[in-house]
Amino acid sequence: MIGPSVLLLVCMALAPEGVQERLDELGTLMRSERIGKTQRLDALDERLALRGEALDAGEFANDAERTRWRIDQAEDMLMGGLGFDRLGLVVLHGHPTARQSTDARSRIDAALSLLDESSIEVEQGIFELEQVRASNRSSLQREMLLHYREKERDRRLPFLRAMALVHRAEAYEDRDLRTRTMREALDSVEGLDERLDGASSARASWLRGLALARLGRYEEAEEAFRTAAVHPSATPDIVLAARLGGVVNREVQGGVTRAVRAANSLLDRYEGRQQVARYLLIVDCIANLHSESGRLEEASAAWNGMRPDLVASGFEPDAVDAIIADRIRMLPIEDPSATDLPLAVLLAHASREDIDAGKMAESIQAHLAEPGIEHSEKARAMLVLGSLLVRSDRPFEAASILHAMAVEHPGHSRSGPAIEQAARLAVRGHLSNPSDADWRQLSDAVLDHLLSGYPDLEGIDAWRLAAARMAARDGRVQDSLVIYDTVSPGAGEYESAIVEGAVQVLSLSRGEAPAIAPGDAVESLKKRRSRGNETTQVAVDLLMVEALIEDERAEEAADLVKSLDERSLDETQRSRIETLRLRCAAGDPAAMAAAASTVAGQRRPEGGVAIASALRDALARLSEVEQRTGVEHAQSVYRDEVLPLAEAMQEWLGGMNVDDPEAGLLVVEGLRKSGRHAEAIEFMTGSLSDRRDSGQVLFERAECLHALGSEDQLAEAMGIYRRLSRVEREQAPRRWWWSQLRMLETLSLLDRNVDQIAPRIRQLLAEDDSLGGADIRRRFENLLARHQ
Structure with a gap:
């Protein structure tokens, strides 16, 4: 839209009439029924600005033209400025915003200023024209005199002046000042209803009635309002204005109670x-009457009472709540969180940043503890209380009240958001306080209600996934699987639910007391795999490999690994494949060695676990045979089957730079049994120095020293064996028996106190003829044969 000043220059560059032409166009646009409120107000603003700049410029053919423009400007300010969007009625009887109040006051004051100037100019014009003898007046002078007298002085000026004065007095003045202004307005409007035509006549009657009402002339005011309301040209807004004027009349004559009763009787007319x-305007009038007499609870109740009617009219409940809260917040209240305030007032002020949220929460809690709270108001109070408790850093209470709101008011439009907020708070609280039983109970209850009560809630599948994860985290694996299976096919969370559920299935087959056998886990995984897309199937396949291995079906596991297209795997999955290959290769030393080397180079946590498991299993398998048969394996066997794993484990530990004493001891045992004693000692000195006094580290060091065999090394080993023999028998019987054997073997090697060897062996045989296992017993027997 071209700015008014630009329009003025364009129009006046042609002729003054150009401005008038644009003003006429805007006037026609303002009266059009085809445009909306915003366009109408824009047209009015442009018209006022354009005419205002023209008046400032002063480019008029004569004084009469300038006067007419001034009066036209005042008329637009009052009839348009106060009439459009019922601004005048709002400032008289409603609850205007600060912007509305300021705009109306500025238009009233500006109009009165223009009218004062115009009145002087009209009187001056009449005086000058009357100085010309009637017989000497031209037809133009006679026409101007008639216009000045009958249209401007006797009709338009007093009508507009009365309109401005009544609005100023009623909306912005009080007591004596209001009375003086209303008396002046009455002087202006007296008799106008008979001199004016159409809607202006009806409006004049209404203005006269309002002035009479404030001056205490009840019967005359009633008659004026009645005349306005039944006038054949009265618009619906004039009728409403007259009826609200009757409310004012009853307030002046009979007090607030009578006025409220009169206003309430109007509501049924505006459904x-x-x-x-118009309905809102009447309710605002009622609330204002209560508020001005200090009855804040009644005022807030009046606004609250319109909620059902507005919702029934098709307005969204949240929008209605906002309309009501905006009005209640304008009530004159010093402390908006005081406990003695009506609940509706507390709720309206609860969102303010400058309040004490904790104090406000306590005030609302006190109201909620009282019986008889209206159902919808209780729901809103619980929602607001939840928000205040969050602001007060009381998340458990917030989650509890929001959960209660959703349970008690399932049909409320905000019960869904309430239970979601409760779930967010409860889950966060449980995760932050995993050992707190109250948080866990609340989290379970909220999630259960959310999932069961809101199956169609937008985003419910994300909550199903979260609830399943929480159940799994809390050890309720079977519950988690049930929830995982409720995630909707096609939802963004569906594939994740399949994979995560598969992980939980595998976990059920593990542990000290597995819930299902590994074979059952394989079958369950197959069913889950069939529901997923290609990427999901690969992820489940990797889990199935683990289940097959644990079901002692390594060959099937290896075949499944081979069937996977590594090009479709991501980096993590490719690393995992190598780990699984290592686990599948049990019984094939060469394959295990190659897989272990690859896994160690990948530097992944799960790789270290796999290597350690393979190394532990290899050592345990060979040791079990030795203990059972008494036949010790040659070092070459260990070098083939154990050493590659020990070296891979050593490489992984170095590359990951982690402190893992258990894995380190596996490395040492593997090196020692493979004949790499010096390397084993060096590794212990560096990586296990913090645990050098532990029984296992001491034993491994002694074994390496004994194997190396120098006199000093044997002496150091003897000291360690003696130390272990004093404390290890109950804690680690195998190490104790090895220590007993090595001490006697050392005496034999050094040829010292050899006469004590046979008696000691016989003593040990008397105590336990197993001598710690077949492998140790065979060595004792050989030693005894040499020293009989």
């Missing part, structure tokens, strides 16, 4: 969506 603005 339905088309009458909402």
Whole structure:
């Protein structure tokens, strides 16, 4: 839209009439039924600005033209400025915003200023024209005199002046000042209803009635309002204005109670969506009457009471709540969180940043503890209380009240958001306080209600996934699987639910007391795999490999690994494949060695676990045979089957730079049994120095020293064996028996106190003829044979 100043220059560059032409166009646009409120107000603003700049410029053919423009400007300010969007009625009887109040006051004051100037100019014009003898006046002078007298002085000026004065007095003045202004307005409007035509006549009657009402002339005011309301040209807004004027008349004559009763009687006349603005105006009038007499609870109740009607008219409940809260917040209240305030007032002020949220929460809690709270208001109070408790850093209470709101008010439009907020708070609280039983119970209850009560809630599948994860985290694996299976096919969370559920299935087959056998886990995984897409199937396949291995079906596991297209795997999965290959290769030393080397180079945590497991299993398998048969394996066997794993484990530990004493001891045992004693000692000195006094580290060091065999090394080993023999028998019987054997073997090697060897062996045989196992017993027997 071209700015008014630009329009003025364009129009006046042609002729002054150009401005008038644009003003006429805007006037026609303002009266059009085809445009909306915003366009109408824009047209009015442009018209006022354009005419205002023209008046400032002063480019008029004569004084009469300038005067007419001034009066036209005042008329637009009052009839348009106060009439459009019922601004005048709002400032008289409603609850205007600060912006509305300021705009109306500025238009009233500006109009009165223009009218004062115009009145002087009209009187001056009449005086000058009357100085010309009637017989000497031209037809133009006679026409101007008639215009000045009958249209401007006797009709338009007093009508507009009365309109401005009544609005100023009623909306912005009080007591004596209001009375003086209303008396002046009455002087201006007296008799105008008979001199004016159409809607202006009806409006004049209404203005006269309002002035009479404030001056205490009840019967005359009633008659004026009645005349306005039944006038054949009265618009619906004039009728409403007259009826609200009757409310004012009853307030002056009979007090607030009578006025409220009169206003309440009007509400039934304004039902339905088309009458909402007028309905709101009446309710605002009622609330204002209560508020001005200090009855804040009644005022807030009046606004609260319109909620059902507005919702029934098709307005969204949240929008209605906002309309009501905006009005209640304008009530004159010093402390908006005081406990003695009506609940509706507390709720309206609860969102303010400058309040004490904790104090406000306590005030609302006190109201909620009282019986008889209206159902919808209780729901809103619980929602607001939840928000305040969050602001007060009381998340458990917040989650509890929001959960209660959703349970007690399932049909409320905000019960869904409430239970979601409760779930977020409860889950976060449980995760932050995993050992707190109250948080866990609340989290379970909220999630259960969310999932069971809101199956169609937008985003419910994300909550199903979260609930399943929480159940799994809390050890309720079977519950988690049930929830995983409720995630909707096609949802963004569906594939994740399949994979995560598969992980939980595998976990059920593990541990000290597995819930299902590994074979059952394989079958369950196959079913889950069939529901997923290609990527999901690969992820489940990797889990199935583990289940097959644990079901002692390594060959099937290896075949499944071979069937996977590594090009479709991500980096993590490719690393995992190598780990699984290592686990599948049990019984094939060469394959295990190659897989272990690859896994160690990948530097992944799960790789270290796999290597350690393979190394532990290899050592345990060979040791079990030795203990059972008494036949010790040659070092070459260990070098083939154990050493590659020990070296891979050593490489992984170095590359990951982690402190893992258990894995380190496996490395040492593997090196020692493979004949790499010096390397084993060096590794212990560096990586296990912090645990050098532990029984296992001491034993491994002694074994390496004994194997190396120098006199000093044997002496150091003897000291360690003696130390272990004093404390290890109950804690680690195998190490104790090895220590007993090595001490006697050392005496034999050094040829010292050899006469004590046979008696000691016989003593040990008397104590336990197993001598710690077949492998140790065979060595004792050989030693005894040499020293009989």
